[in-house]
Amino acid sequence: MKRRDFVRFGWGSVIATGAGMLRPALAGSLPPWQSLKSLQHPIAATSEPRSVGRAADFTLRIAPTMVELAPQVVISTIAYNDKVPGPLMRVREGQQVAVEVVNETDVPEYVHWHGLFVPSEVDGAEEEGTPPVSPHGRRRYEFAANPAGSRWYHSHTEAMMDLHRGSYTGQFGFLMIDSGNDPGRYDQEVFLALREWEPYLSSKDQDSMRPDPDDPMPEKPTTPDTRPNGLEVANPLYSINDKMLGAGEPIRVQQGQRILMHFLNASASQIHRIGLFGHHFQVIALDGNRVPSPQIVDVIDIAPGERVDAIVEMNFPGVWILGELRDAARVSGMGIVVEYANHAQPRPQWLQPAKVRWDYTVFGTAASLSAPDQTIEMVFEKIPGGPHGINHWLVNGKEYPHEREFVFHEGKRYRLVFHNRTDDSHPVHVHRHLFEIVEFNGKPTGGIMKDTVVVPAFGRVAVELVANQPGLTLFHCHIQQHMDFGFKALFRYG
């Protein structure tokens, strides 16, 4: 897509650094993102019946591509429409959306619509019974766009030991569902997807999930597990959208502007901590859902699968780095330059923001008065893999699959209590539903609606949801390796 197209659509220059934008195609015309290059790759004949009826609103073509993260740093990955992130899909709340997915790879694929209320057959999870997009085949996903907010889409394919599949690839993108009554007041909107590249297995701790010694750790066992840990996924390269720090266009701002930043952690493995010296983030939504108390914080913690929407007021002129607090991640690419107009200086500056603990409950309200109909306890444990193996993960003593699924009854309210008896933090995700955080490490709260929540190392988190989306529902840790090696479970409706 050409730069002038972004201007024509009324978007700032920043979006052009990463997320290409996609508008519903007009019948009979060439979609604006369809470059000559993609026309040179004829779509293979499909073995599946093609949907008939109206034209798709969006087309996603899954294919290998090259991404230039920085000059002379070009990686090979699988992506949607040769873009990383994939095209920005923007739809109205309640809109019927048809997405045609064309799989030009040799393996089955699943596209998951993360945070949406969609039936199991279109959710994009093999475990729930969604059919795959077969190799060199195509499949149409049709759903109503609900609920409003910052959603996203990504590959939900199992990877196991293949670090070139599933969420290790560039198959992810933003999906914005506009409510039409957005009360936000801002001058620019930017989309910032956090990513790592070139994964490998290592016994060296990358430090992203080290337990915070100040955490209460209510689930810490009295006798520590001394078995040696297994190999975990590590990465040498990082980016925001498709560029390493300094390689892309800066976020260009003017003093006094309010910038709405949509953060997405599209990582397969790492929790990130983001700061911008001299500025504050007013967090207005978590996982796309407005928070009851939009508090101002200096640092944003964001785990794989999570989204944070924050307004930043530009009142500290200069040229700054918005980036990861960990030096190793930031110097390896996880950052973007923020440049005030008329303040060009040779080097963007990084200064460490004050170290502040991230605490979901500051965005909540008084504890919920609701009483659940039933409480479901879920205990997470690790079987350490040793120096040459992979850790395996248990939910209530068993790796996936369980003999009997967890059962919901439609219309009932459930409290899920997550007991993390491991020394890692886990971002756990419930498909097709929103839940409310009701207790975090012993602290009651209410009103924070999410689809993914970090259960800290040796921590305990309770959430509540109303079972109002019949069908198989997948629960899992959003760290790809944990999910693939046991950390998942199914809920069914009884």
Ligand SMILES: [Cu+2]
């Ligand atoms: Cu995990």
